Amino acid sequence: MTNRILATFITITMSMVMTSCVQDDDFSVPDDLGVEENKGLEALLASGAIEVSFTELKLKYSNNYKKPVLIDTDLYVKGYVSSSDKEGNFFKEIFLQNAPENPTAGIKVILNQVETYNQYNFGREVYIKLKGLYIGEERVGNGLVTIGGETATDQYGTTVKRLTENQRKQQLFRSQNTLELIPLQLQFSEVSAANLGLYVQFNDVEFNDGLEGKRYFDPAQDFDTVREMQTCSSAIGYFYFPLETSSFTTFKDVLLPLGNGTIKGVITKTFDGSAIVLALNDLEGVDMNESRCTPVGIDDFNIVFKEDFESAVDDADVDFEGWTNFSQAGKVKWKTNISDANGYAEFNPVGSGNTSNIGWLITPGYHKNAQSRAYLNFKAAQYQVRSSTNILEVMISTDYDGSNVQAATWHHLEASLPSQSTPSHEFLDSGLIDLSSYEGILYIAFKVTGNGRTTSLSGAYLIDDILISEK
Secondary structure, three states: OHHHHHHHHHHHHHHHHHHHOOOOOOOOOOOOOOHHHHHHHHHHHHOOOEEOOHHHHHHHHHOOOOOOEEOOOOEEEEEEEOOOOOOOOOOOEEEEEOOOOOOOOEEEEEEOOOOHHHOOOOOEEEEEEOOOOEEEEOOOOOOOEEEEOEEEEEOOEEEEEOEOHHHHHHHEEEEEEEOOOOOEEOOHHHOOHHHOOOEEEEEEEEEOOOOOOOEOOOOOOOOEEEEEEEEEOOOEOEEEEEEEEEOOOOOOOOEOOOOEEEEEEEEEEOOOOOOEEEEOOOHHHEEEEEOOOOOEOHHHOEEEEEEOOOOOOOOEEOOOOOOEEEEEEOOOOOEEEEEOOEEEEEEOOOOOOOOOEEEEEEOOOEEEOOOOOEEEEEEEEEEOOOOOOOEEEEEEEOOOOOOOHHHOOOEEOOOOOOOOOOOOOOOEEOOOEEOOOOOEEEEEEEEEEEOOOOHHHOOEEEEEEEEEEEO
């Protein structure tokens, strides 16, 4: 009996000791916080420390020539945990955003702790006592502003390093609030560095054609795999955005879904900071069971302006109704020419004798409303262009009055244009040039700069098959 009582006593005692000695990193999601953490948060809020926004904190770094800044005054920030390392896609880091709904800024915190999801769970309200901590980048030039506990310098520059365990305990405080985070709804084209750290949602997305049978992680890679996502829109073709998955995540071997739908995750950057990507907290954020989308094609648009120069007269100044043919410098104007029964417009300063020739060819005005989508397309060629200063430019204006070219405001349009290496008289397709952001009366200008005396600057440019399509 005595032995049985003694054994029972020892068992109870050991149980009490084990319970009282649980390591501080063996966390469960708490309903109530520990006494020390409560006291720490209460002391911070009662100390007179000043709350600063994430934006203000980041400015301290950017205003210091992007060198880490030691916070030496009594400041704090408050945020809501937007990331989770439960499935292994984040490592020794947490992301915070400044509001549970419609957030406008996020920030990264690096700490020497794994399985942070047990303590800094998704949606948890967290206060950070900033005095004695640093704001900077974990890797030089990666563009991801981070809160760290110390700095280190190497041949590349100075970076911030993880908070020590003591710093974490003394300066990161949870409140008792865990709030539902409402993902910020974004389009691929809307994502920018301002969204780093935010929990977001993309709708009507799917993984790229050609990824059927692929998994989230490519075993041929060492650490991270980027898979391209795509979405259809009212624009022609697809918009694209990358999803990055770690080799340590629990879902790395899961096949990518084949359908279309929604995806939720955190906006972050690749390891080297070269690209903005989406990172999943878990697969619960992926719902792609709908039919794949079909992108809009140019054939779905109506042609609202067309000029193929088939009515051209050989070697005559362009004098079509509504067009402007203007010599800004020199005496050369745009002419129509015919070669192999094909008409086109050409600006050729050869033999003019002018030290400078600048010629504009401007289309008639085309009215576009703000809601419509429109694309410009044309073909261009070069002849004996030998210098990078003998150039063709394509521009657009919404305030041109039809006569005073130089008084108008002209915006450059990005297009695929012939270069010195392009074979002479070989017409190149400009690609589809999106005019959808413009409204009002639109004028398209083709401007050539050349020289009539120097052979190296007297190359010609040719334009043909101008189309504007709208929907």
